[in-house]
Amino acid sequence: MSGAAGSPTPKGFAKPRSSEFYRASCEFGQTCIYELLLAKISLCRYTNIASLIRYLHARVALTVKRNIAAFSTALWLSVTAAALAGTPTFEAQPSPSPSDENSHDLFSYETTYTFSSDFKESKLGHGDSLYDDFSYDHRFLITGKWYFRAGVEYERYDFGGSDNGLPDHLQAASGHLALEYIVKDFPGISIELDPGVYFQDDVTGDAFDIPGKAYVTFPLKKDKIFAVVALGWGIYQDPPVAVGGGIIWLFSDKLRLQAVFPKSALIYQPNDDWDFRITGEANYTSFRTDDVLTTERKLQLHNAIVQYSEDRAGVQVGYSGLKPFKLIAGAGVTFERNFDFFRANQSKRTDPAPYIRVAAEAKF
Numbered sequence: 001m002s003g004a005a006g007s008p009t010p011k012g013f014a015k016p017r018s019s020e021f022y023r024a025s026c027e028f029g030q031t032c033i034y035e036l037l038l039a040k041i042s043l044c045r046y047t048n049i050a051s052l053i054r055y056l057h058a059r060v061a062l063t064v065k066r067n068i069a070a071f072s073t074a075l076w077l078s079v080t081a082a083a084l085a086g087t088p089t090f091e092a093q094p095s096p097s098p099s100d101e102n103s104h105d106l107f108s109y110e111t112t113y114t115f116s117s118d119f120k121e122s123k124l125g126h127g128d129s130l131y132d133d134f135s136y137d138h139r140f141l142i143t144g145k146w147y148f149r150a151g152v153e154y155e156r157y158d159f160g161g162s163d164n165g166l167p168d169h170l171q172a173a174s175g176h177l178a179l180e181y182i183v184k185d186f187p188g189i190s191i192e193l194d195p196g197v198y199f200q201d202d203v204t205g206d207a208f209d210i211p212g213k214a215y216v217t218f219p220l221k222k223d224k225i226f227a228v229v230a231l232g233w234g235i236y237q238d239p240p241v242a243v244g245g246g247i248i249w250l251f252s253d254k255l256r257l258q259a260v261f262p263k264s265a266l267i268y269q270p271n272d273d274w275d276f277r278i279t280g281e282a283n284y285t286s287f288r289t290d291d292v293l294t295t296e297r298k299l300q301l302h303n304a305i306v307q308y309s310e311d312r313a314g315v316q317v318g319y320s321g322l323k324p325f326k327l328i329a330g331a332g333v334t335f336e337r338n339f340d341f342f343r344a345n346q347s348k349r350t351d352p353a354p355y356i357r358v359a360a361e362a363k364f
Contacts, residue, residue: 102182103324103363106137106151110359114310114334116161117353123295124348125162129310129337132156137176145183151176153194155285157308165294166339166348170287170308172198185363188217198236198287206303207288209235215245225249228260236286236305238342265316273321279330280313292341299346307340312355328359 116128137151156171174196181189191214199207211234220227230244246260258265262282269275285308292301314332334355339348 100141102139102145102147102185104139104141105362105364106135106139106149107362108135108359109133109361110328110357112355112357114312114337114355115353117337117351119162119164120349120351121296124164124166125295127159127161127164127166127337127350128353130158130160131310132158135176137178139180139182145181147180147182149176149178149180149192153196165292165299167200167287167289167292167306170198170200170285170289170306172196172285172287174198190215198285200287200289202290204288204303209286211235211237211286213244217248220247223250230260234286236288236307237284238286238307238340273319275318275320277316277318277330278313279316279332282309282311284309294348299341299344299348301341301344301346304341305343307342309336309338309340311335314355314357316357324362324364326361326363328357328361330357330359331355 110131110133112131114129114131116126118126133153133155135151135153137149139147139149142148152173152175154171154173156169158169159167174194176192176194178190178192180187180191191212193210193212195208195210197203197207198209211232213230213232215228215230217226217228219225226248228245228248231241232244233241244261246264247257248260249257251257254269256267256269258267262284264280266278267275268277287306287308289301289304289306292299292304292306294300312332312334314330316328316330318326318328320326332355333352335352337350337353341347
């Protein structure tokens with residue numbers, strides 16, 4: 001048997017029609033050709049094998065078509081149901097805003113008594129002083145960590161001792177207007193104005209002043225050492241603008257140094273309830289006086305400006321266990337009290353004297 005072209009068809013074999021052979025080769029490729037060769041070798045009737053192949057092919061094609069139709073129907077039903085149900089909406093839920101870690105209401109009260117001591121000029125005798133201060137402020141959040149702070153303050157000095165013609169009291173009623181950048185209840189940046197009346201007895205137009213202060217804190221060594229640069233000013237202040245500042249050094253979580261003029265402290269805080277301080281401070285405030293007719297002839301003034309100051313150092317203990325209140329007690333030495341009539345070039349100073357202090361603060 002020869003498979004060459006033009007060979008006669010062997011007896012007993014039906015000659016396949018060219019159209020059937022073409023269709024089989026197209027539908028089954030090389031597999032059909034191999035099967036035809038196998039049929040020839042095994043002397044099987046080709047027409048029977050071809051009929052069987054066409055039958056199997058038809059069943060397989062019908063099954064595939066039915067599966068495709070079923071899958072298409074299911075897909076169409078799913079798409080139609082989703083379209084009828086509408087497009088699902090996803091609404092972004094706002095994340096909860098972080099809690100404000102800074103206090104909004106600030107209250108403080110202080111009483112400091114400096115015991116009697118002599119004036120350096122003996123004609124003026126001796127004297128003591130009692131200082132009282134009350135203040136309340138509220139912080140208004142602007143954005144982020146920026147706040148606007150507004151409040152009120154009343155402070156008063158009362159002087160006893162010899163009747164020497166110096167003011168027997170000085171007082172001030174003022175407001176607080178401040179813009180601050182607050183981090184963990186500490187103002188790292190602040191600019192403040194304290195408009196009000198600073199007077200002896202009579203409130204007059206020329207007793208009005210707008211003293212202010214500003215400072216900025218920035219790190220020198222991250223989380224360890226910080227620098228503070230500050231300015232203070234006032235219409236009746238001498239000099240009109242004064243420079244302050246210093247450094248804040250965090251030695252550990254319990255010990256830190258706040259060497260910042262005009263109020264400095266070395267602070268030891270063993271826990272959240274107690275703190276112990278060694279303090280130093282310089283307090284300066286200017287007032288409009290009435291008649292100052294002293295026992296010294298060279299100091300006879302009317303409606304004059306006096307810049308009164310107390311410089312002191314001492315120790316202080318604070319207890320914060322009664323939240324939100326903090327109770328404070330302190331004692332030390334007032335090195336000097338000074339009535340400075342700088343426009344008249346007259347300054348009346350006292351000798352050192354001990355002082356005691358009680359105070360209360362609240363932040364909530």
